[in-house]
Amino acid sequence: MQGLALVDYDNLCPRNRSELEAEIRTSALLDSLARASQAAFPGLRHRAAGPVGRTSATIWRVSDTLTRADVDRIARLAHLELTEAEAEQFTRQLGDILAYFDRLNRIDTTGVAATTHPVTSAPVMRDDEPRPSMRPDDTFANAPDRGAERLFRVPKVIG
Amino acid sequence: MELSSLGTIADVRAALRNGAGAVDVCAEFLDRIAARDGAIRAFTHLAADRALERAAALDGRGPDAPALPLLGVPVAIKDNICTRGLPTTASSRILAGYVPPYDATVIERLTAAGAVVIGKTNCDEFAMGSTTEHSVRGPSRNPWNPACVPGGSSGGSAAAVAARLAPAALGSDTGGSIRQPAAFCGIVGMKPTYGRVSRYGLLAFASSLDQIGPFGLTVADAAALLQAIAGPDPRDATSAGAAVPAFEEAAAEPARNPTIGVPWSILENGVDAGVGAVFTAAVETLRGLGATIVDVPLPHAEYAVPTYYIVAPAEASSNLARYDGVRYAYRAPLDERDATLDRMYDRTRRHGFGDEVKRRIMLGTYALSAGYYDAYYLKAQQVRTLIRDDYDAAFRRVDAVAMPTTPTTAFRIGERSDDPLQLYMGDVFTAGANLTGLPAISLPCGRDGAGLPVGLQLIGPAFGEETLIRVGAAYEEQAPWWREAPPAAGARGPE
Structure with missing residues (x-):
């Protein structure tokens, strides 16, 4: 059980918002989600299927456990090809780990600032002066496919 | 001093003062590695020829050459720290054959101090793990019991020093990867304050947590x-401008x-009885030395694991995106016809x-993906603040906080490999x-029933390494556990 994840729509970055919107448009859970969240929080507005306008909204997601579909989705995001056995194993293991993380919800963090970094220091500036950088031969020395030239060669990108 | 008793x-x-050359010292440790590392598997790459050349160059310096603090000291380097011209793979297949075109700052500094890099040591892949079992090279062995893990992720470095295959080593510590193998192998390991040591040239795992640090017997x-490296x-x-104190002098002033x-x-639950008893005795030793022992509440300390395992993988998922088969080392073979x-x-x-x-x-x-960011990543960062607040409160009352490094001693290879959460x-x-x-x-503070x-x-306030060194030196003076060498160090008598 992942519990309920509260999504503060207005604080999502645009990319995450559009992903979220796309996900909600296609979610089979949408109707039951909408009913459940409105029953629990009568004042709550929720996103509906269809194009999403620029309104403030708070969305509750309900999910029983980490599903195989979740694992497949994450693997795509992470550019990992998984074997069938790995996908099954990760569904189970990551589900256990995420369930263990739920204990963080015992802590009230209302109003607590987020620590992104252990030291807070002023931006480090230096003069913008030309200086030598890595030699091209060194730069390409570890490339798995550098062709005959000094370049990084990759499979065809555009059809 | 006989070279065979060097530790x-x-x-x-002392050996160099008494006439031995850096080459003799280097050859002694290389001989030990050749004779004994087959059973320990601490090293993944030896730089024997290069190290001997370097030692010879050090020996060839004229009488007026400046004194160097680590002159002729062989040092083993964890394989996630870049060494120019020496393979650096982080024990991963994806970096098989990678040879960095540059040295990490810590390597430049060790070299400037006169040290000799003798080889690269095994670790969990990209420093993710606590056993070295997650190494493409297979696990290293604990010098105290080769059936057991040496800890990790810097397990090769810890095992090398414990087995007297190198007098010192570098590791990296993102969630305990220096301290835990130091504990499992019975040696000293230190994670400096974030920012004390440059991370330039350390293969990034979790950039807000990673820090390079030393292993030694004392x-x-x-x-x-x-x-040398601070x-x-x-x-x-992110390296800090803070002045670097005289750490070596601090060690001489317990x-x-x-x-x-x-x-x-937080020690009431989940700590093995053997570890608990040894730790309690160590606290009594500190008290006997004149330390005042006080109880400090760290109410959020128990949440360190879930917090860490959200923050660190989130940062890692971003840092490891660079390994894409384009720039470094490995690319999977593809059939040309369906290669995209x-x-x-x-x-x-x-x-x-x-x-x-x-x-x-x-x-x-997952933790960073749409819809979950706030529930996991933001939440963990907030709890991170609360954990820090606990320590800030503690350091208003105490000089250092003491606890066992690990809840258990070393366990058997394979025993926990199917249970990541454990x-x-x-x-x-x-x-x-x-x-x-x-x-x-x-610091080593004793042994459990299994030996x-x-x-x-010891945890200190930010940039308080000097305090940790002074308290550690006091404890060590009273309880010099480091003098007991493990069986894998060879039957060489007392140190």
């Missing part, structure tokens, strides 16, 4: 190594009456990364120092 940096210095040796670096914007906090309440860029990425990462790295990339990607739980006492950025040291070493961890 510490202090021993190496507190003074760890201090000597830290002395200080600001223009190539690492603390006499420190106030030490012990979070007794995406398929090349996906397959390279499938074959290039091991299970644990994949697990953490998945976990981090392995993660083992980081409960170490991850806090990374989340808060605070410095921490692990395996137990680590005493």
